[in-house]
Amino acid sequence: xxxxxxxxxxxxxxxxxxxxxxxxxxxxxxxxxxxxxxxxxxxxxxxxxxxxxxxxxxxxxxxxxxxxxxxxxxxxxxxxxxxxxxxxxxxxxxxxxxxxxxxxxxxxxxxxxxxxxxxxxxxxxxxxxxxxxxxxxxxxxxxxxxxxxxxxxxxxxxxxxxxxxxxxxxxxxxxxxxxxxxxxxxxxxxxxxxxxxxxxxxxxxxxxxxxxxxxxxxxxxxxxxxxxxxxxxxxxxxxxxxxxxxxxxxxxxxxxxxxxxxxxxxxxxxxxxxxxxxxxxxxxxxxxxxxxxxxxxxxxxxxxxxxxxxxxxxxxxxxxxxxxxxxxxxxxxxxxxxxxxxxxxxxxxxxxxxxxxxxxxxxxxxxxxxxxxxxxxxxxxxxxxxxxxxxxxxxxxxx
Amino acid sequence: xxxxxxxxxxxxxxxxxxxxxxxxxxxxxxxxxxxxxxxxxxxxxxxxxxxxxxxxxxxxxxxxxxxxxxxxxxxxxxxxxxxxxxxxxxxxxxxxxxxxxxxxxxxxxxxxxxxxxxxxxxxxxxxxxxxxxxxxxxxxxxxxxxxxxxxxxxxxxxxxxxxxxxxxxxxxxxxxxxxxxxxxxxxxxxxxxxxxxxxxxxxxxxxxxxxxxxxxxxxxxxxxxxxxxxxxxxxxxxxxxxxxxxxxxxxxxxxxxxxxxxxxxxxxxxxxxxxxxxx
Numbered sequence: 001x002x003x004x005x006x007x008x009x010x011x012x013x014x015x016x017x018x019x020x021x022x023x024x025x026x027x028x029x030x031x032x033x034x035x036x037x038x039x040x041x042x043x044x045x046x047x048x049x050x051x052x053x054x055x056x057x058x059x060x061x062x063x064x065x066x067x068x069x070x071x072x073x074x075x076x077x078x079x080x081x082x083x084x085x086x087x088x089x090x091x092x093x094x095x096x097x098x099x100x101x102x103x104x105x106x107x108x109x110x111x112x113x114x115x116x117x118x119x120x121x122x123x124x125x126x127x128x129x130x131x132x133x134x135x136x137x138x139x140x141x142x143x144x145x146x147x148x149x150x151x152x153x154x155x156x157x158x159x160x161x162x163x164x165x166x167x168x169x170x171x172x173x174x175x176x177x178x179x180x181x182x183x184x185x186x187x188x189x190x191x192x193x194x195x196x197x198x199x200x201x202x203x204x205x206x207x208x209x210x211x212x213x214x215x216x217x218x219x220x221x222x223x224x225x226x227x228x229x230x231x232x233x234x235x236x237x238x239x240x241x242x243x244x245x246x247x248x249x250x251x252x253x254x255x256x257x258x259x260x261x262x263x264x265x266x267x268x269x270x271x272x273x274x275x276x277x278x279x280x281x282x283x284x285x286x287x288x289x290x291x292x293x294x295x296x297x298x299x300x301x302x303x304x305x306x307x308x309x310x311x312x313x314x315x316x317x318x319x320x321x322x323x324x325x326x327x328x329x330x331x332x333x334x335x336x337x338x339x340x341x342x343x344x345x346x347x348x349x350x351x352x353x354x355x356x357x358x359x360x361x362x363x364x365x366x367x368x369x370x371x372x373x374x375x376x377x378x379x380x381x382x383x384x385x386x387x388x389x390x391x392x393x394x395x396x397x398x399x
Numbered sequence: 400x401x402x403x404x405x406x407x408x409x410x411x412x413x414x415x416x417x418x419x420x421x422x423x424x425x426x427x428x429x430x431x432x433x434x435x436x437x438x439x440x441x442x443x444x445x446x447x448x449x450x451x452x453x454x455x456x457x458x459x460x461x462x463x464x465x466x467x468x469x470x471x472x473x474x475x476x477x478x479x480x481x482x483x484x485x486x487x488x489x490x491x492x493x494x495x496x497x498x499x500x501x502x503x504x505x506x507x508x509x510x511x512x513x514x515x516x517x518x519x520x521x522x523x524x525x526x527x528x529x530x531x532x533x534x535x536x537x538x539x540x541x542x543x544x545x546x547x548x549x550x551x552x553x554x555x556x557x558x559x560x561x562x563x564x565x566x567x568x569x570x571x572x573x574x575x576x577x578x579x580x581x582x583x584x585x586x587x588x589x590x591x592x593x594x595x596x597x598x599x600x601x602x603x604x605x606x607x608x609x610x611x612x613x614x615x616x617x618x619x620x621x622x623x624x625x626x627x628x629x630x631x632x633x634x635x636x637x638x639x640x641x642x643x644x645x646x647x648x649x650x651x652x653x654x655x656x657x658x659x660x661x662x663x664x665x666x667x668x669x670x671x672x673x674x675x676x677x678x
Contacts (some may be wrong), residue, residue: 117494133491134488134533135512136534140651149605151604153538153541155532156511158511158513164530168530175400175548175602192510195497195507196497196504196510199505200507201504248529249526249527249529250482251526252521252524252526255508255509255521264526386511386513386516386517387517387521388517
């Protein structure tokens with residue numbers, strides 16, 4: 001740290017990797033997003049008969065990795081490794097190019113390895129699995145698999161976790177602590193999280209309908225997604241895009257409900273735009289948190305109108321959660337990658353299941369089908385339990 | 400990078416309040432006990448009915464910090480205060496309760512590590528930048544480093560670094576898992592108040608190497624996971640100001656080291672020679 005003169009604001013995102021309920025790999029993920037594929041299905045991996053809702057965005061099979069012999073038997077780790085394998089292929093090698101001591105891994109999660117805790121405490125009491133239940137276990141496993149010997153950092157700001165991970169990773173680069181950062185997030189579906197959201201009555205028995213008048217809650221999904229970040233000057237010409245800014249703020253309001261006026265979200269968006277040096281008229285696209293809960297979607301709409309002013313009605317806003325479920329710790333990084341792919345491909349994926357407008361949600365949410373547009377600068381917003389709010393400002397790049 | 404200055408520190412361990420309570424030898428002081436609990440501080444009111452013990456300990460640590468600063472709650476309220484939280488396993492108790500006892504959905508949000516800082520932000524009306532680092536001592540060192548980046552960038556006027564570790568509810572699990580290190584498990588909660596400073600701060604990480612650098616503080620303090628660097632900071636503050644401050648932490652084979660100069664010199668009270676050239 002301290003080797004850089006001044007604050008380097010521009011961080012390049014040079015590669016990415018994803019595994020999601022709508023596809024493994026960037027190509028399939030993108031194709032499913034723009035064609036409106038739904039990855040919501042009955043959950044098969046564990047019993048759900050005792051829940052009100054037994055559907056979600058479950059990944060049925062991980063096909064990319066053929067040999068798991070050197071990877072712990074932990075689903076969270078395996079999703080991360082699958083995403084990392086694509087990232088390494090995009091970047092050209094594993095270990096990643098450069099000094100492994102100068103490569104950091106920063107991963108966000110809402111649940112960590114909690115399924116390992118469930119298994120350890122179950123009837124057989126396989127207590128040797130408890131180490132895997134610690135929230136930082138999958139990150140450590142990923143760092144080992146990558147051969148990265150720099151900081152291995154786990155952050156857990158609930159469903160804003162991967163936005164925080166990207167923000168912390170960017171600061172590691174800006175301060176010269178490391179030369180490359182693998183950042184992102186993950187979370188898996190397991191009985192623990194399904195039971196929690198089910199008991200809170202947050203899950204809908206219907207379709208997930210972000211910004212629709214009939215929206216009645218969310219569905220959960222599982223995913224892992226990672227990006228490789230470098231300082232702009234070290235990144236070379238090939239890149240997915242740039243991270244221009246990151247902002248975070250807490251609500252200081254309620255353990256589970258968002259602050260009714262969205263002041264924390266507003267602070268985080270304004271902070272991210274300030275860091276990015278972006279004004280409302282510069283914003284071309286917003287990837288909303290868009291969970292399909294009555295409160296979230298109304299609050300987000302009101303906040304975007306306050307922050308962007310008249311511009312809010314001129315920019316497309318979407319939510320990609322209806323097709324995958326809310327992937328919690330992976331949501332923010334997936335949505336950030338979606339923003340960059342939208343710029344690359346000149347299309348904005350639609351908000352699925354949005355059919356009946358709501359007078360309180362009166363922005364352009366890209367209903368129905370993908371929109372031809374090439375957004376240069378995008379905002380991506382995230383909210384989480386405990387009043388965690390985070391925003392990313394991204395700029396599309398060239399491949 | 401520009402170092403922050405230490406304004407106040409509230410340290411609670413199962414040994415007592417502050418650095419003065421820390422024994423010379425944890426094993427002798429523990430007198431055969433493997434685990435020393437902090438208990439549950441009393442906080443009245445409906446809002447704390449479901450709050451877990453670690454949440455209330457987090458609030459108590461911030462109250463202790465405010466006493467150390469001789470400052471009212473209003474001094475830290477608002478969007479110009481950042482909160483960085485670090486913990487290795489304080490969420491384990493609530494996770495276990497949810498898994499084993501099948502308690503109701505209203506308790507589910509308390510299973511997240513975010514529950515502790517959430518209750519603190521609610522209690523003290525903190526609405527500034529926010530991050531949560533999971534892990535042992537290196538997580539806390541990174542939280543201090545991140546606080547420094549936020550202060551240096553002008554994203555906040557002050558930053559609180561909070562750490563809480565509880566063990567009592569999972570004592571049997573720690574006994575069978577490989578986290579037992581021969582030192583007693585000592586519950587702790589600590590909150591650090593940082594302001595813009597004039598010194599320099601650097602963070603280094605490496606893997607491997609001997610654990611001997613870290614065994615001395617654990618011999619004195621016992622095992623406190625993420626609270627350890629804040630306890631070391633309090634010991635340094637009460638005995639060694641004037642010698643270079645170097646905080647080290649090791650966790651899962653990874654060692655982090657934070658070098659910090661002029662930790663007690665805030666920018667607004669520094670001699671003119673210190674502040675020249677700062678924005």
